[in-house]
Amino acid sequence: MQYLSIIKEEWDKAIEQLLLSYTIFASVESEFGIDYEIVNPANISKISYNKAKPATSLKTFFLPVKENVTSGTSLKRQRVIIGAPNCDIQGLKILDEIYLDKEFSDIYYRDRRENTVLISIDCLEKQEHCHCTSYGIKPWSDSDSDLAAIRNGDLIILRVNTPRGQEFTNQFSVVHDLRDENIISEIEDAHKKAESLLNEANKGLPDYKETGAIVKNAGGEIWKKYSANCVSCGACATICPTCSCFLLVDKPGFEKIKQLDACQYPGFQRVAGGEDTLHKLPDRFRNRYMCKYVWKPEKFTSVACTGCGRCIEACIGKINKNELFLELAT
């Protein structure tokens, strides 16, 4: 594992310099919590490190809520995203499987992926509903983001994860190889601590391999019970880092607008003849669980739930899927 170090002040200056050549987004801490903002000289110092997780998932940068997919321009200029947690980085893998499949590759998604330098953060703290480790995901990335940035006192430590990450750091004249073994072991200790914090908080929660059978075998009552407070707003799917269903809307000139959709909205599967397999709310509610824990795992190699817990945070009906799993597991 290659680590580099840079003084925090220098790092902030380097980001300001990078603004000349890149559009940069970063997770920024404010009185409202942590969320992505477009970086400008005024908010560089507020970029959040070591903390879980931006309110919005990383998906938003690659699958916008709405885009013209016939005449829209794809991303040609390089951009940088700082502050993605590993749950979201892992969430991109299933999006890659869906949107970059060999037969039908989405050029808009592809260009965004190719032109984005991903700098992840290590989550050394957890939020209330974080449960990545239950689904086999570490709270830090050591391979799938290009770089990982960790705050250590007056330093920013960069873990180099990919050749693109390596190349990116070549732009900084003030980075040094990290030779201080103490700092590396401090980081490793913090990782262990974060992992045990997550494991402790989510004791008893079935792991991703178990969830499929649990969902498949669950009787109808559990879906009725947990969907009782669901208002079909689709917030769970919208905020989810892996939900990626969409609708194509036609505009004059044979243009197509691709708009994020959700199986939680009524009519999602309705056909012209009137049949609608997901007409009933408990069926729609169950569908999202079947999709994430049963069907997608049969079809794809990457996980369809990363344990980010955002669906729990976003639900206005206070539906907690972890409570559902704990109830089913016991």
Next chain:
Amino acid sequence: MTSVKNIYKPLKAKLTEVIDESPLIKTFVLIPEEEFSFGTGQFIELSVDGIGEAPFTPSSSPHVSDKLEVTVMKTGYVTEIMHNLKPGAYMGIRGPYGRGYPVEKFFGKEVIILGGGCGLAPIRSLLYALEHIKDKLEKVILCYGSKTPADCVYKPLFDRLNNTEKFEAYRTVDRSDEEWDGPVGVVTTLLNKLKFDLKNSIAVVCGPPIMMKFGTIRFLEIGFREEEIYLSMEKNMSCGLGKCGHCMMGEYFVCKDGPVFTYNEIKDTPNIWS
């Protein structure tokens, strides 16, 4: 950076003829602006400019490359506007998508086709494809049911098939009218009169979900094996690319993994008949 085709962009096609098939069904004859070919049973997304698009399996021969026929039942918002289109208009085509009928697997066999209502559209394309390879087939039998005699599409097709070597075609209606002197009853009743070489037959079922369900049950009762019953599934295929999620049927994207499945592939999948 590699440049690939934009998968969302439709190909324009000129509407050259609109054929009235029944009170609710029309066939649109289209000439695509670029070369376009499809395999029988595959589907396309057909769009009305600025209005919307919907999935249809072409009803023409896959061996005719300069034009394309799509048979459309007026049943919703987009199809209602389609029915008002006049020759000269331009429509949009995306596709072809999905897995069609594996006709090479039918070589040397008796092909029994059970069709209902507008399900005859994809079947007509299949029949053209089978006519093309009839030397390699044992026999082709079409059993078709419509609600009333007036609802039957492609009426001349039946005489033509009955005059074609190795082909037989039978019709029934759910409700008779004054002129109808043929069988009355659901389409599966036509199967009762026929003898099948079960060791050497395959079945194809295409039609409304309820008919697909009872057609499949009947074929199973007769003794057809699950893997020899081919079903063309109808779901809300929207993108056609295995991405948008609307046509998910269990772990399958009907648009990409189907729309043609064998019964054994989907028998354990929930909601296949609804």
